[in-house]
Amino acid sequence: MATSASTTPGKTVGRPYAVVTGASSGIGFELARLCANDGFDLMLSADRPLDSAAQDLGSTGARVDVVETDLATREGVDAVIGEVGERQVDALIANAGHGLGKGFLDQDFDDVEHVIDTNITGTLYLIHELARRMRDRGGGRILITGSIAGFMPGSFQAVYNGTKAFIDSFAEALRNELKDTGITVTCLMPGPTDTEFFERANLMDTKVGADKHKMDPAEVAAIGYRAMMDGEADVVAGIKNKLEVAMAKVTPASLLAEQHRKLAEPGTAKAEGKKTTGSKARRDGKDG
Numbered sequence: 001m002a003t004s005a006s007t008t009p010g011k012t013v014g015r016p017y018a019v020v021t022g023a024s025s026g027i028g029f030e031l032a033r034l035c036a037n038d039g040f041d042l043m044l045s046a047d048r049p050l051d052s053a054a055q056d057l058g059s060t061g062a063r064v065d066v067v068e069t070d071l072a073t074r075e076g077v078d079a080v081i082g083e084v085g086e087r088q089v090d091a092l093i094a095n096a097g098h099g100l101g102k103g104f105l106d107q108d109f110d111d112v113e114h115v116i117d118t119n120i121t122g123t124l125y126l127i128h129e130l131a132r133r134m135r136d137r138g139g140g141r142i143l144i145t146g147s148i149a150g151f152m153p154g155s156f157q158a159v160y161n162g163t164k165a166f167i168d169s170f171a172e173a174l175r176n177e178l179k180d181t182g183i184t185v186t187c188l189m190p191g192p193t194d195t196e197f198f199e200r201a202n203l204m205d206t207k208v209g210a211d212k213h214k215m216d217p218a219e220v221a222a223i224g225y226r227a228m229m230d231g232e233a234d235v236v237a238g239i240k241n242k243l244e245v246a247m248a249k250v251t252p253a254s255l256l257a258e259q260h261r262k263l264a265e266p267g268t269a270k271a272e273g274k275k276t277t278g279s280k281a282r283r284d285g286k287d288g
């Protein structure tokens with residue numbers, strides 16, 4: 001890693017401290033690993049037990065605290081803030097999030113709310129609390145996991161894509177608001193990545209869920225971590241995803257929605273392999 005945790009802006013004394021949400025698996029776990037390898041102590045949070053993540057990352061010499069809590073709730077976020085206590089947060093990695101497949105009217109509304117409350121409300125509440133402290137001391141790094149899904153109306157994952165459009169936009173706006181404060185805000189925008197995301201979102205019977213060519217979460221995390229340490233505004237993970245985003249910006253929304261249907265409609269996994277070859281595969285936008 002070219003950059004080192006010691007370059008964290010603000011007056012860091014001793015080992016820097018990173019708060020990483022959604023650190024039990026996937027991209028968040030890999031982001032936490034990069035922080036630990038770079039000299040950060042850690043506060044990890046997720047909804048499931050974090051013991052093995054803590055044990056694994058603790059072997060780097062990092063002090064690792066964990067909070068198992070539902071970050072879709074105010075109480076859950078308050079538990080994280082309580083665990084942080086008075087400690088100075090040098091890096092806040094707001095990564096927790098999940099998807100939700102199937103048609104909107106076929107989804108349970110409690111599940112719909114949970115996506116919005118996790119991906120948007122809980123994420124913003126945590127940032128609101130911890131970024132105020134960063135502003136008071138004049139420094140800190142914030143990395144928010146958005147998605148290339150934010151550039152596409154997500155038929156059969158409509159709520160999720162909407163939350164990521166919100167996050168992608170919010171991150172850029174917050175960065176601008178904080179430009180003279182010493183705080184950097186970076187948005188990591190992955191495309192389909194090989195994590196538990198698709199299973200958890202009930203997307204395994206879809207073409208995007210069954211796709212065997214997803215990116216490695218360690219690679220995606222490395223791209224995001226580097227962008228955060230360099231203070232970049234945003235980064236799309238991977239050349240293929242960069243092309244998808246470039247195409248999405250010049251493609252009518254109705255066409256993007258139709259393309260998304262082909263990827264995320266239940267049952268489209270069966271077509272995988274038969275139809276997804278050559279130029280057609282490249283024409284179909286992909287997200288996660």
Ligand SMILES: NC(=O)c1ccc[n+]([C@@H]2O[C@H](COP(=O)([O-])OP(=O)(O)OC[C@H]3O[C@@H](n4cnc5c(N)ncnc54)[C@H](OP(=O)(O)O)[C@@H]3O)[C@@H](O)[C@H]2O)c1
Pocket residue numbers: 021022023024025026027028045046047048049069070071072095096097098099118145146147148149189190191192193194195196197198200217287288
């Ligand atoms: N995989 C992709 O293709 C892809 C693409 C673009 C963006 N993303 C984004 O990347 C981020 C990480 O996802 P991932 O792909 O690494 O999937 P993952 O392996 O399922 O990891 C998601 C993490 O978020 C946590 N989480 C989700 N909802 C939570 C809640 N309400 N409270 C506490 N923790 C919660 C999960 O913990 P528990 O399981 O313990 O709840 C887990 O640690 C998400 O924001 C996702 O939207 C993923």
